[in-house]
Each structure stands twice: as structure tokens, then as C-alpha cells.
Amino acid sequence: MKSRKISRYFGIVVLFSSTALMAQHTVIDTPPEVSPMPMKPEMTEIWEPEVKTVTPGKQQGEAPSDAIILFDGKNMGQWVSQRDNSKAAAWKIVNNDYMEVVPDAGGIQTKMQFGDCQLHMEWSAPDVVVDGGQWRGNSGVFFQNRYELQVLDSYNNRTYSNGQAGSIYKDHPPLVNAMKTPLEWNSYDVVYTAPRFKANGLIDAPARITVFHNGVLVQNNATINGLTLYSGLHNYPSSHGEDVISLQEHGCKTQFRNIWIRRL
Numbered sequence: 001m002k003s004r005k006i007s008r009y010f011g012i013v014v015l016f017s018s019t020a021l022m023a024q025h026t027v028i029d030t031p032p033e034v035s036p037m038p039m040k041p042e043m044t045e046i047w048e049p050e051v052k053t054v055t056p057g058k059q060q061g062e063a064p065s066d067a068i069i070l071f072d073g074k075n076m077g078q079w080v081s082q083r084d085n086s087k088a089a090a091w092k093i094v095n096n097d098y099m100e101v102v103p104d105a106g107g108i109q110t111k112m113q114f115g116d117c118q119l120h121m122e123w124s125a126p127d128v129v130v131d132g133g134q135w136r137g138n139s140g141v142f143f144q145n146r147y148e149l150q151v152l153d154s155y156n157n158r159t160y161s162n163g164q165a166g167s168i169y170k171d172h173p174p175l176v177n178a179m180k181t182p183l184e185w186n187s188y189d190v191v192y193t194a195p196r197f198k199a200n201g202l203i204d205a206p207a208r209i210t211v212f213h214n215g216v217l218v219q220n221n222a223t224i225n226g227l228t229l230y231s232g233l234h235n236y237p238s239s240h241g242e243d244v245i246s247l248q249e250h251g252c253k254t255q256f257r258n259i260w261i262r263r264l
Helices: 002-029
Strands: 068-071 079-081 092-094 098-100 108-114 117-124 139-143 147-151 186-193 203-205 208-213 216-223 243-247 255-263
Touching: 117 139, 139 186, 147 208
Parallel strands: none
Antiparallel strands: 068 255, 079 108, 092 098, 098 255, 108 243, 117 186, 117 255, 139 147, 139 243, 186 208, 208 216
16 A cells, blocks of 8 residues: 555656646746837938929919919910810900900810819909899809809809809808908819729719818818709719819809919
8 A cells, every 4th residue: 555655646746747847848938028129200200202392472372383374364375265175265354364254155164184183263253243143253163174163252142052152063062151242352272182983984982172262161171972063963974084174154244363273
């Protein structure tokens, strides 16, 4: 009996010793924790490519150095007739300052085509208020010849909200009515992002637009839901690329000046 107890005791000791050695071995083989390298300020600095220098206009509304001047008050060489692109724009230049819509002459459009862009323009309805509603200084600026930002004298002139000044026509009303009096000029400063299309021609990302009317935000990166039609729901046509900027003739003597654009 005694020899069996000794044998059993010896076995327990050997087993305990083996387990302890294995545990010891495991601890020895485990690598110590490595602390991540601390970030240095220069590790998050971007140096290339160097940011291009653009000289801003000296006064509010003046074109920066990289802008394309579409109308400076002196000539309409950047524009053609929308009815016949081979003919000059039929609107009238007044006082070497602004161009005036000639009723029944048709709209005008740029010779150049654009997609993503920043646009500045100033506009006014005639000083004398003759009509109201949609007949009071009605025009519009169309991006890619399809998507209209409404031009209208909306000073004390109630009409449907998605058809007043600053609206994306029949799509989004402006956030506020920032219209000046008929004796003053208005300004639009626009950032426009053209729609993107899939390889099969279907819409992938709709057009978006931000508009400041007289320095007041009236469209905040708004989604344009398709062609801004007078009648019917707005949907996107098949795929298209860059296209002209056009100004609408709506039978009203609207006036425009200081128009410039930057490609984005």
C-alpha cells in the first residue's frame, strides 16, 4: 500500500511540474505589447499638389482672375440666338452697362458649354411695374440648357412659391424671399453640380445647386429632381454631358449685367 501511495504522489508532482513548465513556457513566448508610434503634426500635412492661386475681384461681384466673362456690358460676343445658333443674340445692350431682353426675339445661349460651375449674374426687372404674377420681369437661367433657376420680380408680388425668384422652377421654392425693390439690381451667386449618369444612360447622381440671392442663401445644396418643366412631373432624360447656359425670353423686359462663370 505504501509503494502505491508514493507512486501516486510522484505522478501528481510530475504532472504539476509539467503544467508549470508549460505555463512558464507560454509566458516566455508571448511578445510584449508594442505601443503605436505617436503621430507627429507633419504626418497629417498635405503639400502636393500646391493649391492654385486665384486673384479675387477687388469689389463684391467682380470676377476673379480665372473666370470666363460672359457679359461685361459692352458686347454680347459670348452669346448666340437660341432659335438659330448661327445668328448673334438679338437682345439689346443699354448704356454700355446691361443687356435687355427683347420680347419675341427668343432666348439666348452661350457659345461655350459647361457642367459643374460657379456662376455670378446680376439682374433686374424694369423700374416701372406694369404687370404682376408670372408676367413681372419673368426670365430664367438654365444650367446645361435644362435646369432652370427662376428670374422674376418677386418684390411684393405673390405667385406660386416654386415659381418665384430664387426657385428651382416647379421644383424647389427658395428658403426665403430676398428680393430687392424694382429700382435696385439683384444678384445670383450659384454653385451648380451637374448630374452624373450610369453607363446605361440612367441617372446615377442628380444635379445639385446652391444659390445666394443678394447674398442670402435661398437654395442649400438642393437636389434638382429632373427637367424643370412647366407642366408634368420632373424626371431626368437619358445621359447628357456639358451644355450651354441659356437665358429665357418670356415676353418681359428683364435686364442682365455682370455675368461671369468659373468651371469647377
